[in-house]
Amino acid sequence: MFILPSVTEEVESETRKAKHAVNVEIINDLPADKTITVYRCGPLVDLCRGPHIPNTSFVKAFKCLRASSAYWRGSKDRESLQRVYGISYPDQKQLKKYLQFLEEAKKYDHRLLGQKQELFFCHPLSPGSWFFLPLGTRVYNKLMEFIKEQYWKRGYTEVITPNMYNMNLWETSGHAANYKENMFTFDIEKQEFGLKPMNCPGHCLMFQHRVRSYRELPIRLADFGVLHRNEASGALSGLTRVRRFQQDDAHIFCTEDQVTDEVKAVLEFIDYAYKIFGFTYELKLSTRPEKYLGDLATWDKAENDLKIALDAFGKKWVLNEGDGAFYGPKIDITVSDAMNRKFQCATLQLDFQLPDRFKLEYSADDEAKRQRPVMIHRAVLGSVERMFAILLEHYKGKWPFWLSPRQAIVCPISKKSEEYALQVKKQIHEAGYYVDADITDRKIDKKVREAQLAQYNYILVVGETEAATGQVSVRIRDSAAHSVKSIENLLEEFKTKTSEYQ
Secondary structure (H helix, E strand, O other): OOOOOOOOHHHHHHHHHHHHHHHHHHHHHOOOOOOOOEEEEOOEEEEOOOOOOOOHHHOOEEEEEEEEEEEHHHOOOOOEEEEEEEEEEOOHHHHHHHHHHHHHHHHOOHHHHHHHOOOEEEOOOOOOOEEEOHHHHHHHHHHHHHHHHHHHHHOOEEOOOOOEEEHHHHHHHOHHHHOHHHOOEEEEOOEEEEEOOOOHHHHHHHHHOOOEEHHHOOEEEEEOOEEEOOOOHHHOEOOOEOOEEEEEEEEEEEOHHHHHHHHHHHHHHHHHHHHHHOOEEEEEEEOOOOOOOOOHHHHHHHHHHHHHHHHHHOOOEEEEOOOOEOOEOEEEEEEEOOOOOEEEEEEEEEEOHHHHHOOOOEEOOOOOOEEOOEEEEEEEEEEHHHHHHHHHHHOOOOOOHHHOOOOEEEEEOOHHHHHHHHHHHHHHHHOOOOEEEOOOOOOHHHHHHHHHHOOOOEEEEEOHHHHHHOEEEEEEOOOOOEEEEEHHHHHHHHHHHHHHHO
16 A cells, blocks of 8 residues: 555545455454464555565655556445556666566557457447457467367367256355355256356266276367356456356366376477467476365375476476465466566366266276276366467467468459459468458559558469469568469468468
């Protein structure tokens, strides 16, 4: 909290009273055995896990970035508070560099680029649920196709599961007790149902619906089902925090002996995808938290299995002690984009609790014996919406050819070459690429300039000469140079560009 010198004593007194009431409420809601820490700065004493810096004299440069109203604890029925965002640095030079970075990042905000490129929009009649326009849908589908191709190669089986379930399912899974406030629930014929916020309980039902043999394992179930989470309105933020989304969600059911190999295979999958996107990433092994379910021996073995898989994968990783999920240890993957911003996208988690809650079993070598499978939760893209936003900003709106919603445009020089331009467009379209034709009466320089601003990867100029020879004059988006190619050679180049990620 910052109290400006110009603030009157009366306002300062009221502010302190309000802050006191907030702190009392927070303390009263904490468990009885929770350690409470405070931080003193001059006359201010506040709840804090800090100090964040040894001394406030380290703050030589400060900037208030923005302010907004927010409901206390995200509840619309609670008090409206003023939230202030700021940043501090030990010197003005570092602050200036950071502010320049913010300005650069602002130009490539996915909400701004999405509007410019006509990719998506949101409407107040469905907050947190985005409309993907035709061009945005092309990118969305390409991302899913990319993952589906890898599913085919890597032994995943795609499934479809219901969007809503009776709340009995969520009671079995434990989500009713721990996650219900983040779910959309409703009554049907005097029974309570909920829209699914995740796919894992449904996949447990799928595993459970008949007797399984050890010979079937591992079973890798992949699901692009629509998910809904009841995020607070103040927390919604473009495509990065939404209420309706899809994930490249998959759950692997395997034996304990198969865990290491399966985890290593998932890491290789993630590595392959992130190299295609041009991401670098960091790996963390998050181990048993203070509050956990299950026995120590199972946790120790699970953590050791993940360590072995990480070592076999061969990439540098660090230990993140005590930050695992309550149901099992996990590997956190943090990606860095072209502007060196960090995001959590992929996930890989071991789970011993859901198989136990759903009493999942498979028959072992001895058919009379039954054993519990281990469940691995994993995603590569994570939320497709969030990855869409990250990639749009990562590429600064300049999509690579294979992912681009505007791969090519044909620009005739004059009316005389319009028929040939439409013929070229048809050939490219029939070959399976996204192509348009600009047959407006604008000058050719204007057409080319508009095509560059629209981020078409290829701009194909045709005139009477090209029509007579069956060729096109090729200009690439970010280059002033151009060349002349036959349609056959152009399509071969497109094929090479498209297969670069395969």
